[in-house]
Amino acid sequence: MPTPILVDYIIAETALIHSTEVAVASAALIVYDHVITFDQEVDLFWTGRRDASRFFYLSVKYVPLHTVIALRVWYLFTRNRQIRVFAASLYILCIGSTMVLSGTLFDQFFQEMVHPSLTKSPTIFALVYAPGFVNHSVLFSLKVYRFMTSDRFQRRSSLLKGFLKDLGSLLYTITALSLTNVAQLDIYYTGLQGGLVVGATIVSVCHALLSIRSISATLHVDPAWLLNHAELSRVQWTKGDSEGEIFVELHDAVSSSGSDFDGLGTPTKS
Incomplete structure (x- = not known):
């Protein structure tokens, strides 16, 4: 009969294999997207007027840390400078807090990665990911607020459909992992290291931004105008x-x- 130590070892090895597979798939998806859209990126984001959308786009592409949802909020509140400043400040504060916590707790974090214990929840991960969870929760709430206060042109789809479509997958993944008994989850690190949900979201948002920039460059209009439902109506x-x-x-x-x-x-x- 296998000992608890042997069971933990087998689970850890299985988790490492699955995590590596998902991480490779996520990296391949992002690299492939870089290759097929690099010419558009150079034409639309590397030249021309400097603005916040360019900064957020390049952050999404090359520093994918909580940037996607901040970018969505930035475009949704084009006429509300206070919320834009708040979203940008929260984004910067979240990245800074994550870096500080990662540096302070690096030794403990590294030991947990090298010698994982799958019979108890590793609280050290909760501390490192806490700023990102706060960032996503607050900004996602702003997006739901924007949807609920929009005019009838935007309300043609139901609130549930908007919630399911509007980047809720990250929160669903976090909730699912939180409700799962870690002792029975044989691929625990897949949800933490694979990055498939984040990678797919990055690719989707970047393609949407490239389309918006391309249309605005063709028609010689401000990208914010394309996102203004009152104008498009x-x-x-x-x-x-x-x-x-x-x-x-x-x-x-x-x-x-x-x-x-x-x-x-x-x-x-x-």
Whole structure:
């Protein structure tokens, strides 16, 4: 009959194998996305006017620490400077706190990684991840608030659908890991080290930002205008055949807004 020490060893080895597999898959996804979008990134984010969206995008790409949700809040509250400052300050404070805690508790953290105990919850991880959890919880609450206070144009989808779609997967993962009995979880480190949820979110948000920048560069408009539902509600557009596809009648937009979109043709597929 296996001893408790042998059982812990087998579980730790299994966890390490699964964690490595997920981490490699996440890294491959992010690297592949870098390769296929690097030319667009150079054209749209490495040149031109410097702004906060560029800083957040490059942070998402190269320093993926709590940046994705901060970027979403920044774009959602384009007209509220106080909330933008609060989101940016919370983001910086969260990164600083994580670095300080990681440096202070590095020895204990390293020992837990080298000699894990799968029969009890490693509280040292809770301390290191606490700033990130606070950051995600507060900023996610701001996003839910923005959705609930939006006009009817944004309320065409239900609150539940928006909650499920709007980056809730990170909180669901944290909640699921918290409710699981660690002694019965044979791949505990998969949820902590794999990074698949974060990697997929990074790729999705970066592609959305590239699309917004590309459209704004083509039409010579401010990216914030594209995210303003009050402005977009005055544009003549219809849904396309595919999911997320729209057709914009540019001549109608020109006659109503006076914008100069000569030579772009009509209709335009986005």
